[in-house]
Amino acid sequence: MPGYRDLYDASIDDPAAFWADAATAxxxxxxxxxxxxxxxxxxxxxxxxxxxxxxxxxLDRHVDGGRAEQAALIYDSAVTDTKRTYxxxxxxxxxxxxAGVLRGLGVGKGDRVVIYMPMIPQAVIAMLACARxxxxxxxxxxxxxxxxxxxxxxxxxxxxxxxxxxxxxxNRAVEYKPMLDAAIGMVRHPPRYCVVxxxxxxxxxxxxxxxxxxxxxxxxxxxxxxxxxxxxxxxxVLYTSGTTGKPKGIVRDNGGHAVALLWSMKHIYDIAPxxxxxxxxxxxxxxxxxYIVYAPLLLGATTVLYEGKPVGTPDPGAFxxxxxxxxxxxxFTAPTAIRAIRKEDPDAEYLHGPAADYDxxxxxxLFLAGERLDPDTYxxxxxxxxxxxxxxxxxxxxxWAIAANPMGTxxxxxxxxxxxxxxxGYDVRILHDDGYWCPPGQEGAICIRLxxxxxxxxxxxxxxxxxxxxxxxxxxxxxxxxxxxRFDEDGYLFVMGRIxxxxxxxxHRLSTGAIEEVLATHPAxxxxxxxxxxxxxxxxxxxxxxxxxxxxxxxxxxxxxxKLVRDEIGAVASFKLVDIVPALPKTRxxxxxxxxxxxxxxxxxxxxxxxxxxxxxxxxxxxxLRS
Ligand code: COA
Ligand code: AMP
Numbered sequence: 001m002p003g004y005r006d007l008y009d010a011s012i013d014d015p016a017a018f019w020a021d022a023a024t025a026x027x028x029x030x031x032x033x034x035x036x037x038x039x040x041x042x043x044x045x046x047x048x049x050x051x052x053x054x055x056x057x058x059l060d061r062h063v064d065g066g067r068a069e070q071a072a073l074i075y076d077s078a079v080t081d082t083k084r085t086y087x088x089x090x091x092x093x094x095x096x097x098x099a100g101v102l103r104g105l106g107v108g109k110g111d112r113v114v115i116y117m118p119m120i121p122q123a124v125i126a127m128l129a130c131a132r133x134x135x136x137x138x139x140x141x142x143x144x145x146x147x148x149x150x151x152x153x154x155x156x157x158x159x160x161x162x163x164x165x166x167x168x169x170x171n172r173a174v175e176y177k178p179m180l181d182a183a184i185g186m187v188r189h190p191p192r193y194c195v196v197x198x199x200x201x202x203x204x205x206x207x208x209x210x211x212x213x214x215x216x217x218x219x220x221x222x223x224x225x226x227x228x229x230x231x232x233x234x235x236x237v238l239y240t241s242g243t244t245g246k247p248k249g250i251v252r253d254n255g256g257h258a259v260a261l262l263w264s265m266k267h268i269y270d271i272a273p274x275x276x277x278x279x280x281x282x283x284x285x286x287x288x289x290x291y292i293v294y295a296p297l298l299l300g301a302t303t304v305l306y307e308g309k310p311v312g313t314p315d316p317g318a319f320x321x322x323x324x325x326x327x328x329x330x331x332f333t334a335p336t337a338i339r340a341i342r343k344e345d346p347d348a349e350y351l352h353g354p355a356a357d358y359d360x361x362x363x364x365x366l367f368l369a370g371e372r373l374d375p376d377t378y379x380x381x382x383x384x385x386x387x388x389x390x391x392x393x394x395x396x397x398x399x400w401a402i403a404a405n406p407m408g409t410x411x412x413x414x415x416x417x418x419x420x421x422x423x424x425g426y427d428v429r430i431l432h433d434d435g436y437w438c439p440p441g442q443e444g445a446i447c448i449r450l451x452x453x454x455x456x457x458x459x460x461x462x463x464x465x466x467x468x469x470x471x472x473x474x475x476x477x478x479x480x481x482x483x484x485x486r487f488d489e490d491g492y493l494f495v496m497g498r499i500x501x502x503x504x505x506x507x508h509r510l511s512t513g514a515i516e517e518v519l520a521t522h523p524a525x526x527x528x529x530x531x532x533x534x535x536x537x538x539x540x541x542x543x544x545x546x547x548x549x550x551x552x553x554x555x556x557x558x559x560x561x562x563k564l565v566r567d568e569i570g571a572v573a574s575f576k577l578v579d580i581v582p583a584l585p586k587t588r589x590x591x592x593x594x595x596x597x598x599x600x601x602x603x604x605x606x607x608x609x610x611x612x613x614x615x616x617x618x619x620x621x622x623x624x625l626r627s
């Protein structure tokens with residue numbers, strides 16, 4: 001098999017030939033005869049004219065190909081103490097039936113379905129059922145509050161919403177239905193129907209004529225066959241935080257997505273059909289879309305759907321229990337989960353005994369992504385587990401790794417702090433503000449030369465202009481990732497963090513701009529800034545710096561602001577730090593010096609910009625920020 005360098009060079013020298021070869025892993029209803037449509041730059045489309053059905057690739061072809069009785073999905077819920085395995089035949093049956101339900105409710109090719117659900121098998125079934133009909137799903141993470149859900153509903157305009165009565169967090173049941181009802185009460189484009197899974201822990205009331213009970217509708221459902229769609233048709237829209245309060249609807253197509261995910265499973269994750277793969281994330285995030293649902297199933301592997309936390313459900317051995325019990329070959333999670341485990345179990349007694357002693361002999365890899373993997377966490381994990389701990393870097397936009405260590409191709413020596421090297425199809429360049437390529441060692445904006453490879457976003461939902469202005473206009477011919485970093489002399493990439501106003505809290509991507517917009521609605525707030533500050537477990541935490549209006553009361557204000565953000569954005573924002581400050585440091589043109597404040601809060605000696613309006617304001621703030 002060719003090594004990494006040969007594969008990478010081939011993908012850059014002749015992308016069409018490279019991705020034509022990779023496309024043979026997919027079962028097409030109309031095979032591609034053209035690979036890349038580059039006639040309308042900066043918009044590129046992969047496999048124009050080809051047709052397939054993603055759900056048929058994920059389920060039917062494995063049932064037809066002899067995997068009917070193999071486990072497709074293992075549901076392991078630590079919070080309800082439930083385990084259930086679905087074979088490929090069972091998952092296909094449930095999915096085809098739910099596709100029939102959706103079709104009966106008027107959902108057809110191109111229609112949208114919002115999925116607002118906890119980590120239960122019905123969430124996966126609902127996603128696959130949409131794919132089966134050629135409908136477009138948009139999953140909204142359960143930790144978001146009604147307003148965030150409403151914004152997404154109004155943008156994507158679903159025919160149906162699929163939800164559940166509750167999610168279960170270790171310390172409480174989160175009632176989804178009142179949040180769903182509140183969101184529908186806010187929107188301009190309400191859905192015609194909602195299908196609701198009633199969970200035993202908490203059953204909810206249903207609205208007559210609008211809400212349907214999942215179990216009831218499934219009993220009379222007629223299974224639906226897969227509908228062929230164009231490779232370039234959208235499979236899903238997943239909203240992610242941008243620099244403003246309005247989330248970006250990342251579009252994923254069908255054909256490029258299937259090709260890229262299949263390629264990644266073999267070449268990056270070293271997974272073969274029949275292996276057990278576990279992405280300990282949530283279906284509400286891109287990791288959940290790509291590596292809980294689609295990639296393992298497209299390949300004919302077994303995926304684990306885990307409803308629980310790395311700690312507290314019931315202890316820091318939870319991940320090792322799940323991995324050993326289900327024979328997981330590769331575990332994929334975020335560094336924050338490992339930091340949480342390490343904090344509670346620094347000597348890994350839940351791994352090696354005496355607290356517990358799990359047999360992890362089948363686990364070959366730990367893959368980490370979602371935020372920077374700090375070397376300390378890397379060393380701890382690799383020493384305790386004794387297997388390769390593989391950092392890889394990607395984003396909701398790309399859907400699969402931009403940089404990784406390709407375990408199934410040619411494992412490269414690991415350098416702590418680096419996600420290793422660019423993956424095939426990604427022509428990664430470090431650009432200086434002036435547009436030139438930075439030499440090794442010099443930091444700049446990490447960009448990718450167009451075209452991006454298959455599986456990455458072709459555009460934003462109903463927002464081609466925003467796609468161009470957000471990603472493509474700063475450096476024409478390049479996609480701007482929003483991260484800063486550098487290459488070293490060996491071609492290893494080091495990703496240093498976002499260079500915009502996006503932050504990463506426990507692997508969850510948040511917009512500081514969105515939090516600022518909420519804070520600014522409080523009547524006492526004159527102006528505010530939110531920055532990401534270092535957090536021992538979550539990597540980063542949002543910290544609000546608030547200037548109050550003259551004469552406004554400040555008693556209890558911080559608590560009110562924390563509650564406001566929780567109510568408007570959701571618990572997932574983890575917004576707990578508020579400082580009331582006399583003024584915010586600005587340039588003479590009125591721009592708030594967020595980068596300088598971020599640096600001070602991280603304990604760095606930040607150069608004071610020459611354009612600063614009043615250096616005294618920054619001096620006064622630096623003591624607060626460093627505390
Ligand atoms: N539905 C409703 N609420 C949710 C939720 C969901 N699906 N997921 C999280 N929340 C709530 C949590 O209960 C918490 O509420 P609280 O403030 O009342 O305690 C809040 O949102 C913040 O959640 P989180 O940031 O996850 O913190 P945590 O303290 O509950 O757990 C970790 C911390 C590190 C254990 C947890 O973040 C984790 O497992 N991270 C793994 C990383 C991961 O999955 N990343 C996804 C991308 S790969
Ligand atoms: P998301 O879109 O939620 O997956 O978040 C993407 C962002 O998370 C990236 O732009 C990075 O800032 C960060 N990120 C993801 N993986 C890594 C990694 N391995 N190293 C550093 N940052 C990462």
